[in-house]
Amino acid sequence: MGTTVSFAAGSRERSFIMVKPDGVHRGLVGDIIKRFEQRGYKLVGIKVIVPSRELAAKHYAEHDGKPFFPKLVDFLSSGAVVAMVFEGKDVVKTGRTMIGATNPLASAPGTIRGDFGIDMGRNIIHGSDSVDSAMREIALWFKADELADYEPVATPWLYE
Ligand code: UDP
Numbered sequence: 733m734g735t736t737v738s739f740a741a742g743s744r745e746r747s748f749i750m751v752k753p754d755g756v757h758r759g760l761v762g763d764i765i766k767r768f769e770q771r772g773y774k775l776v777g778i779k780v781i782v783p784s785r786e787l788a789a790k791h792y793a794e795h796d797g798k799p800f801f802p803k804l805v806d807f808l809s810s811g812a813v814v815a816m817v818f819e820g821k822d823v824v825k826t827g828r829t830m831i832g833a834t835n836p837l838a839s840a841p842g843t844i845r846g847d848f849g850i851d852m853g854r855n856i857i858h859g860s861d862s863v864d865s866a867m868r869e870i871a872l873w874f875k876a877d878e879l880a881d882y883e884p885v886a887t888p889w890l891y892e
Pocket residue numbers: 800804833834852853854855857858859861
């Protein structure tokens with residue numbers, strides 16, 4: 733405690749979190765942000781954007797060639813998404829736990845997909861699946877100067 737803040741190891745990890753068009757249309761943005769905030773994760777970047785097909789295809793490049801790829805790209809570029817970067821200890825793995833399984837029907841209640849979704853192609857939210865993917869996705873969706881560098885006063889109350 734005191735005036736000098738020391739970061740717990742790993743607390744600067746970042747994840748790319750995106751509310752997809754279905755989540756935006758359904759008015760779930762506030763609830764989703766609230767869950768990450770309440771958990772203690774720091775919002776360092778946010779933008780509302782209708783992604784081009786090119787950006788959507790780049791984002792999901794690892795799925796290029798799979799049967800669901802064209803539909804996925806069409807869907808992601810069909811409307812506004814809320815692209816975000818959250819920061820904090822283990823945010824990539826914990827973010828995935830908070831989001832739930834890819835198939836909402838297989839997601840536990842209490843997770844975002846388990847509370848709000850039914851079909852795989854309408855699963856509301858994206859979250860990076862590894863620290864490497866997070867770095868790639870953040871660079872794809874955000875410029876460096878669109879990410880805020882600040883220290884919440886709550887930090888010493890979240891990290892020991
Ligand atoms: N998806 C789909 N059908 C499938 C597999 C995936 O529509 O059979 C969609 C689904 O919306 C998923 C996205 O493609 O969120 C990316 O798939 P991934 O396996 O990366 O799942 P995620 O990391 O989003 O859980």
